[in-house]
Amino acid sequence: MSDRVRIVGAGLAGSEAAWQCALRGVEVELFEMRPQSSTPAHQTADFAELVCSNSLKSDSENTAPWLLKEEMRRAESRLLEIARECAVPAGHALAVDRVAFAAKVTQVISTNPRIAVRREEVSRVEEDGSQITIIATGPLTSEALTAEIARLSGHNRAQFVEQGTRVKFEATECLAQANAHLYFYDSISPIVEADSIDMSRVYMAARYDKGTADYINCPMSREEYDRFYDALIAAQSVEDHDWENLNYFESCLPIEEIARRGRDTLRFGPMKPVGLKAPDSGKTPYAVVQLRQENLRADSYNLVGFQNHLRFGEQARVLRMIPGLENARFLRYGQIHRNTYINGPALLNETLQMKLHPHVLFAGQICGVEGYVESIATGLMAGIHAATLARGEDPIAPPRSSAFGSLCHYVAHANPKNFQPANITFDLLPQLETKVRDRKERHRLQCGRALQEFDSWMDQVRSLAVRK
Numbered sequence: 001m002s003d004r005v006r007i008v009g010a011g012l013a014g015s016e017a018a019w020q021c022a023l024r025g026v027e028v029e030l031f032e033m034r035p036q037s038s039t040p041a042h043q044t045a046d047f048a049e050l051v052c053s054n055s056l057k058s059d060s061e062n063t064a065p066w067l068l069k070e071e072m073r074r075a076e077s078r079l080l081e082i083a084r085e086c087a088v089p090a091g092h093a094l095a096v097d098r099v100a101f102a103a104k105v106t107q108v109i110s111t112n113p114r115i116a117v118r119r120e121e122v123s124r125v126e127e128d129g130s131q132i133t134i135i136a137t138g139p140l141t142s143e144a145l146t147a148e149i150a151r152l153s154g155h156n157r158a159q160f161v162e163q164g165t166r167v168k169f170e171a172t173e174c175l176a177q178a179n180a181h182l183y184f185y186d187s188i189s190p191i192v193e194a195d196s197i198d199m200s201r202v203y204m205a206a207r208y209d210k211g212t213a214d215y216i217n218c219p220m221s222r223e224e225y226d227r228f229y230d231a232l233i234a235a236q237s238v239e240d241h242d243w244e245n246l247n248y249f250e251s252c253l254p255i256e257e258i259a260r261r262g263r264d265t266l267r268f269g270p271m272k273p274v275g276l277k278a279p280d281s282g283k284t285p286y287a288v289v290q291l292r293q294e295n296l297r298a299d300s301y302n303l304v305g306f307q308n309h310l311r312f313g314e315q316a317r318v319l320r321m322i323p324g325l326e327n328a329r330f331l332r333y334g335q336i337h338r339n340t341y342i343n344g345p346a347l348l349n350e351t352l353q354m355k356l357h358p359h360v361l362f363a364g365q366i367c368g369v370e371g372y373v374e375s376i377a378t379g380l381m382a383g384i385h386a387a388t389l390a391r392g393e394d395p396i397a398p399p400r401s402s403a404f405g406s407l408c409h410y411v412a413h414a415n416p417k418n419f420q421p422a423n424i425t426f427d428l429l430p431q432l433e434t435k436v437r438d439r440k441e442r443h444r445l446q447c448g449r450a451l452q453e454f455d456s457w458m459d460q461v462r463s464l465a466v467r468k
């Protein structure tokens, strides 16, 4: 068996995986199909391009996203380190200048002497044990590789095409096990130019004054909200007939889809006003649209939670009804996109190795996690495990109590019948042995336990590497 690791996809997961292998003295071949062939969402040839929001979620101590990032820091995540170097103000969240971030990752990875970058699409994976491969091709994996993954999963392509109902997404359909949903769609949020926002109509604030007041808040009265709601509901979507039976990911619903569930659902979701009192009146508006800074120059802002799949012209018309955005110039409109992922519980074990082919590992969104940080984290973990395999040893899964362990446990042990990618949350972490009623205290204790056990695991992983 080759002791070189092949990594397919230089996105968030693949770049971190490559770094982790190189850190452990393992030679890497990193394949990236861009720029020769791109995806519907990527716009550059850079590695680790963030295709939508620029947020790497909460940095508040003892939250689940913080815990995962803290474990990643302890495991020497290079991408997290670069994210901190490229951070922009975002209250209690970690948000980055996405251009600077991707440029730095590309430079760091492509100049590493142990990493050989190959700019080509991969459509074939060796499963005979002669090669160690990490598949980290993300939610927009190329069609040829999607079909290859179906083959690796033990499925006959023809059989799946026959079962498939959507010819257009035939290759993705190949991944489906009978009745299991293994393809769905996410949507992305619009971005506006900062100097096109009417700052006299909006105010800066952080919800409940937590963190610095980095968000622009566009307040709405009841009348303004009603007018906006009616226009949104009536606005035309892209290719309406194609999207009728869409299988949306619940935590990333398009705003028009949320609105269709009831007149007030937006006010309890992305337009929630609580904790956002207007500084001049001291009153809480009827509804609020929040805008988050996009880059270090602060010359663009994204509409938080406003992913949608309305026609571009309709988006411009409806979103300009938001107070402060009457003359907004849009740098990007909301869009809909494909999201491909495998049925982790059916195919993977806790070390992200395929049950059928242990020398093939999956990382990132395609393995069944959701989000930038979770993708980097599983890339990090797959990199550690692949390096262990390259040394001829068996990978050891991270402790169940840790955030890493909980994510990998979810991927390997969730119900395969209705499997959906997951973000890191306390729901995935095991309960404490004794019941603690106070939520904050419970989370603090869960984080403390997680970090302690994660540190012991890291010591074990490091000592194995040194012993060799």
Ligand SMILES: Cc1cc2nc3c(=O)[nH]c(=O)nc-3n(C[C@H](O)[C@H](O)[C@H](O)COP(=O)(O)OP(=O)(O)OC[C@H]3O[C@@H](n4cnc5c(N)ncnc54)[C@H](O)[C@@H]3O)c2cc1C
Residues within 6 Å of the ligand: 008, 009, 010, 011, 012, 013, 014, 031, 032, 033, 034, 038, 039, 041, 042, 048, 049, 050, 051, 052, 053, 054, 055, 120, 121, 122, 123, 136, 137, 138, 139, 140, 141, 142, 145, 186, 187, 188, 337, 338, 339, 363, 364, 365, 366, 370, 371, 372, 373, 375, 376
């Ligand atoms: C449009 C969109 C918006 C999203 N918005 C958010 C968001 O706002 N916040 C969030 O937390 N998460 C978001 N996600 C989910 C997810 O966090 C990101 O997709 C993240 O980039 C996943 O990381 P990854 O490493 O798994 O895949 P990617 O970062 O997509 O990297 C995969 C790489 O593999 C390459 N590739 C694909 N096929 C092949 C092949 N056959 N051969 C060689 N290379 C190949 C691709 O070009 C790409 O560079 C979004 C996803 C999409 C698609």
